[in-house]
Amino acid sequence: MKKLLVRGASGSSQIMVGESIANLKRYIEARRTVIITDSTVEGLYRDQFPDCPVIAIGVGEKIKTLETVTTIFSRLVDLEADRSTFILGLGGGIVCDIAGFAASTYMRGARFGFVATTLLAQVDASVGGKNGVNFGGYKNMVGVFNQPDFVICDLGLLKSLPVRELLCGFAEIIKHGAIADPSMLDFLENHRDAALDLDAAIIRHLVYRSVEIKAGVVTRDEREQGERRKLNFGHTFGHALEKLTGIPHGEAVGIGMVLAARLSVEKGLLGRNDARRLERIVHSYGLPVRPPVAVSAMLAAMRKDKKREGDRIHFVFLDRPGHACVEDLAFEELSRLAKSAGIA
Numbered sequence: 001m002k003k004l005l006v007r008g009a010s011g012s013s014q015i016m017v018g019e020s021i022a023n024l025k026r027y028i029e030a031r032r033t034v035i036i037t038d039s040t041v042e043g044l045y046r047d048q049f050p051d052c053p054v055i056a057i058g059v060g061e062k063i064k065t066l067e068t069v070t071t072i073f074s075r076l077v078d079l080e081a082d083r084s085t086f087i088l089g090l091g092g093g094i095v096c097d098i099a100g101f102a103a104s105t106y107m108r109g110a111r112f113g114f115v116a117t118t119l120l121a122q123v124d125a126s127v128g129g130k131n132g133v134n135f136g137g138y139k140n141m142v143g144v145f146n147q148p149d150f151v152i153c154d155l156g157l158l159k160s161l162p163v164r165e166l167l168c169g170f171a172e173i174i175k176h177g178a179i180a181d182p183s184m185l186d187f188l189e190n191h192r193d194a195a196l197d198l199d200a201a202i203i204r205h206l207v208y209r210s211v212e213i214k215a216g217v218v219t220r221d222e223r224e225q226g227e228r229r230k231l232n233f234g235h236t237f238g239h240a241l242e243k244l245t246g247i248p249h250g251e252a253v254g255i256g257m258v259l260a261a262r263l264s265v266e267k268g269l270l271g272r273n274d275a276r277r278l279e280r281i282v283h284s285y286g287l288p289v290r291p292p293v294a295v296s297a298m299l300a301a302m303r304k305d306k307k308r309e310g311d312r313i314h315f316v317f318l319d320r321p322g323h324a325c326v327e328d329l330a331f332e333e334l335s336r337l338a339k340s341a342g343i344a
C-alpha cells in the first residue's frame, strides 16, 4: 500500500492506494459510523462491511440530486446520527460525491471518508474534496469543497466492475497523462492490454500516478482559482454531452478530450499528430471518440456550465502532450474555433 496526502483548507486527506477494504476497521470506529453506499455495491460487498448502519441509495447519475441527499438526511436523523458520527461513502464517484456532500452539510458538517470502489472514483472522483450533486440536469451545480479524512483505493475491487464502467476510469487516467505527464501517455500506449486486464503492477502504477498528479494540483489550488482548472480538460464538452445524451461521465470526457485537442490544434497550440495520437489512445481504451450529437448543441448547453462567467468560459487546451493551459474564452470564439476545426 502507498499513501499520498492532499492538503486542503478543511484539513488533509490521506489517499491509500492498494489498501484493502478488509482493513477498514483500522480507520473507523464502527459504532460511530454510518455507511452510505448504493444498492449494487451493497449487493456485492455487504459481507465485507463493518457492523454499522447502512444507507443504500439507488444507482446512476439520475440519483445524484438534492432529493437523494434529503432522503439521506432523514435516515441520519432516524439513526440519531450527530456531529460525532463518521460518514463512510462506500462506492463509485456518485456515492462519494453525494456522501461527501451529505456529510459536509449534515449538522453543519460531520467527518467523512471514502472506500472508492470504481476505477473512476479511485483515480479522480474520490480525491480532491469536490462534493456535490447535479441540479436542473446540470452537473455538480450544488456542492462544497471539503476534504475526506481518507480514501481507500482497494485495487482488488476493480475486478468486479462492468467493462463499460472500468473503461470510464481510463478516460480520467488518460486525462492526467494528457495534462500533466507525457510519460504516462507512453505508458498507456505500451501497456494497454495489461492495463485493461487489470494487471496488478500496471494498474497500481496508473492509479498511484493519477492520484499523485491530482493530489499535487489540488494541494496547490484546492478552490480552483488557477491550476486546478486543468483537471477539467475534456469536461466542458463532456458535461454538455452528459446533459444532452446521458452517456456515462468517462465516455463523455473521452469525447470531450478529443474535441478539446482538435480545438487546441486549431488554435495553433498543439500539433495535429499529437491530437491524433490522443484520439488513438482514447479509442484504444475502448472509449468513443465521436460525439453522438451536434457540437453546436453542446456549445449551447455549455452556456449553463458553472464555469461560465457571463459570456465567457475557462476552456482547457493542450499546448503539448502532457501539458495543458487554460484560456478565458468568449463563447463566440469557441464556436468560431469549432467551426474552423470542422467539428461544428
Ligand SMILES: O=C(O)C(=O)C[C@@H](O)[C@H](O)[C@H](O)COP(=O)(O)O
Binding pocket: 124, 125, 127, 128, 130, 139, 140, 172, 224, 228, 231, 232, 235
Ligand atoms: O477535481 C477536479 O477539479 C476536476 O475537475 C476533476 C474532474 O475530473 C471531475 O469530474 C470533477 O468532479 C469535475 O468538477 P466540476 O467542478 O467541473 O463539476
